[in-house]
Amino acid sequence: MGATSACWFVVLLDRDLSPGLLDRLRNLAGPAVLRVVPHASGRPWLVGCWPDEELTACAVGDVRLAVAGTCSLKAAELAARARKIRDTAHIEPALSDAHGCFHVLASVAGHTYVRGSFSGQRRVYRAEAGGGTVCADQARILARLTAAELDTAQLALRLTGDTVPHPLAWGALWRGMHAVLPGTALELAPGGEMRTRRWWRPPADELPLDQAASGLREELERAVALRVRPDEVVGADLSGGMDSTSLCFLAAKAGARLVTVTMDAGAPTNEDRLYATRAAGSLSRIEHLVFESADVPAQFSGLDERVDLGDEPSPIVRTRVEQRYLAEQMRARGARLRLSGFGGDQVIQSQPSYVHGLLRRSPAAGLRHAAGWRARHRRPLGAITRALLDRGSYAAWLAEAAGLLRTPVAADDLRWGLRPYLPPWASEQTVQLCGERLLGAARDATEPLHPDRGRHAWLAAAQRGGRLAGPLAHCGQLARLPYHSPFCDDAVIAAALAARPHEAASPWSYKPLLAAAMHGLVPETILRRTTKDHFGYEWHNGLRRNRQTLAAWAEDSRLVAAGLADEDALRRALLSPQLLIGGIAEFETTLGVEAWLRGLEHQYTLDDTREMNSAPIAR
Template sequence: MGSSPTWFVVLPDREFHPDVMRRLRQRASRVVAHPSGRPWLVGAWSQGELSVAAAGEVRLAVAGTCSLTPDELATRARRVTSAAAVESELSACHGSFHVIASVGGHTYVRGTLSGQRRVYLAAVGGGTVCADRARTLAWLTGAELDAGQLAVRLTGFTAPHPLAGGGLWRGIRAVVPGEALHLATGGQWRTARWWRAPEGELPLAEAAPALRQALREAVALRVRPGEVLGADLSGGMDSTSLCFLAAEAGARLVTATLRWSAPGNEDHAYARHAAELLCSAEHLVFPSAELPAHFTGLDHRRDPGDEPSAGLRDRAGQHHLAEAMRARGAVHRLTGHGGDHVVQPPDGYVHGLLRRSPLVGLRHAAGLRARRRWPWPDAVRMLLDRRSYRTWLAGTTARLRAAPARRVVRAPQGWGLQPQLPPWASDLAVDLIGALLRAAADGVEPLAAERGRHAWIHQAQEAGRIAGHLAYESAATGLLAHSPFCDDAVINACLAARPHEAAAPWSYKPLLAAAMRDVVPTRVLCRTTKDHCGVEWQHGLRVHQRALAAWAEDSRLVAAGVADEELLRRALLSPGLLRGGSAELEATLGAEAWLRDLEAHPVPAHLSPAHAPRPEPDAGGTGRAVPREHEHTHKGAPR
């Protein structure tokens, strides 16, 4: 059983074509007005999911999980004098939420710096509107899919900034995480950065307590003392940290551990040790043989999100876990997703460290080379590389479809991962992504001046995108998944640390280990291994070979022109002989499933009257309920 989906459209303070307003009102259950009386927020949300405060000519709203109470939000709204003052009034807040403001006719909207909560905009009815969901705007505008952005999805999570997470429909633009959208009454719009990364100079002794406090607040925000909370307990440092912080905050935990079948896997042993010390927890262990095989449900069509999901592989298994937690009274679920991406920088940090502290930089470079087994020539090229971000980005176009047979362990080159298309990508896909990369390189700025820091921020934002996928898919199970590591305040706390102390070559996640000392069992904090589910992955492909064969014969990716029919057929029918890797195949299957889901659900489910929350009386400015008008059938998001 799913929860009622929340959605909203933000309108500038101006008149719109009546047909636009009629269509929105037919699908919405709430409307909140600008001070002028014109519609500002149109959508559907339950009490507590979106809070609005009014103060004179100011309207201020937060949507999502936010530490502000309605009274505190009202106090902040009274202090806002301009759109530029909004962020200063919200700087100490934590959680994961959108911010929306109307100040003197000026409209301000932003999501999270992590990218978990996004903002999209499009031209509609003579003006520009924005929404929290791209599919809402695709339905409203009748936009067609963008083949270039679809091709980008085949690169998985190697897509660089600013291509990663772009809008998948023509005419629908995704606001870059960390930037805010400004809408003027005359129809003009612009984006501007609302977030600046911390300096990254705190020593470990200061950064660790700050991270512990940020995580403690992020978890406590999701906990009501005595309430039953589901939580993943993988046996790793990330999920275990959240479990102990949740217990500290008063939650009654139902923890879930997956026991993979590969010999030597140790997750279950570490999880059992942690569970023994979590006295208030009910510990559930799920052997992989007792769960649905990986890729179960390929032929089950679901209402899709704004982009292909990263969770196609174990979607059925996760649903099984959620059902078990719900049966024991859990109302939410905590996941350790994002810890790997957020608490430690990628290896490129050594490039800047060498220039700030040559001796320390050389020592770290030698440690990383030994640990990662980098060839010396690669390591030297990485350290001496002085290319700008624009030059590096333009240069990635030459290696979009490198021969997989040549892949060896290499030191990271440039500003991040080389965007990589699978061998079955079409020539058109290569051309489309090449054009997007060259266009971006003309004017793009990196996320930070130093390449290691840029890669760390981008890595955290990719984690946020996945957290958005997890939240969307988990909502359909009735057990919403929260990823506290992807909260902006937690990311800020991590980025404030000295990179070489947050990711030393001789220890595993030293920043998180120091932050969780005396909170998490020492045995878990000292763990250096990481389990895998490769056996289950291969088994799932064998079990579902017939469904994959059917997809190969009637591929939507081939129809869209971004995949080569014969090469894709070979990959799907003989995955054990792949020249690409598992990540490439998962990205492809996710995109194929998403296209099929769009076909089956041309109108987003959240726009269906059956999914809208029941109208509730207006309370504290949360938006007045609007009457349901006669429904008409409209053209949905195109194939």
């Protein structure tokens, strides 16, 4: 379908819109067939390109109901739920026991309803086009539909990586475009009136560890079984860590035949292969593929490939070609999808800031946990004390963060979460733009995801996992092997959040909630593992192998052209990344933004004849 993604949809109001709107959507579809699902009135409701298995829709009277993505409800079940709907307030109760990761789309007596997932892996954007509000699951579809300019301030925020705070993390990268925040739905009346409805709320965090673990095990089993059919070949990552290994055992329990991949890192102390081999030895009907770094494309390969990199930059650019190669190996052995443990780190353990609330509810336990985290991360007593005594609001924290964008922060922040931090090569304009957005959110008295800062930090972390899982799923599309992250299913997130925070994470044990949930299924040697390895050798080797591309980027940076990076400082980083002290995550984030901007130049197509050399950037 030309420059657009292979799977997308837009949602149209039940009113007469510009007659040229459908023609523009057909241009976006290119050679692919444009699919249209009508409102009860006969006007177009859902328009786009998708395979049959991606979207299920039904019609019952004047109700139209659809789910897009991985959902437990099939066509007949969906129709049965649609019969319970009389107005938009009935939609979520009718779907309350559905599980998976999916959009919900409805048209009820002319009123349109659309939402994504709480995790943020499935998103919704809106913009004005054709005389009314148009929604889509992908921002770049709306950008091409409306010829929108890139938003420099949003690009600047992306240089802080995955620490962009709520709600700024969800902003679209084009002007005139608005994100529907995860956990809320958009309702549109035929006349164009608009309102949002909150449809997702976290459960109470009061279950003891054993009960919460039982609920998590049940939801993970459902999430995996939803994607796995007995005797079918399924690809899966088997890193040797607890998250991916748990999914492999759950898939085997569901009857899958597994093709698993393990990367054997070059570091002599790396233990991933050891633990992965132990796990594979306890699984039946498995083909376990182990790859050394010399077997696969080097990291940072393909930086200059002209591919659709999605709605926003992602550090996945580092391993994109490597992951495509691994997907090809799994697909060649019959795999029809790939399971990933991605999101487990963010979803199944609370963040250290839970100590703030624990200290007030149970001072003795709070002091003990604070001392444990201090010892584990070797933090100064003064820093711990100041964080725990702080009672500032979320808005005050955002305002403070605006003035500290160049000040590094410890990863285990005990306040409202990870404070945004810009790399040293960010320009003064970038600092100013980011600061303005943070101060704007503070002035608007932005509410946190939860009044309790520990709860907020856990919810934000779960959504961060979902936000980063989106590029993984897009990478799976490019590799023609669907990529699934069951830990990012909303029902799995809710099950994890039901645990008592000080039991779901601990300075003295590793992922205690997941370990308890997988007890009796995953070998204890895996559940007791406390190490987490890295690919430092592969990282540096990949940079050496691709230094010519990095040198070319240093001389012709799109970030520098946009005024977002200091030319000399960025050149030093790109030409000598091996000299970076810390800052590796910031370096990868910057490469992701640079690659995204370059990729956009080659795919920003508005119709069959007009190819733009670069996407316009709003100053």
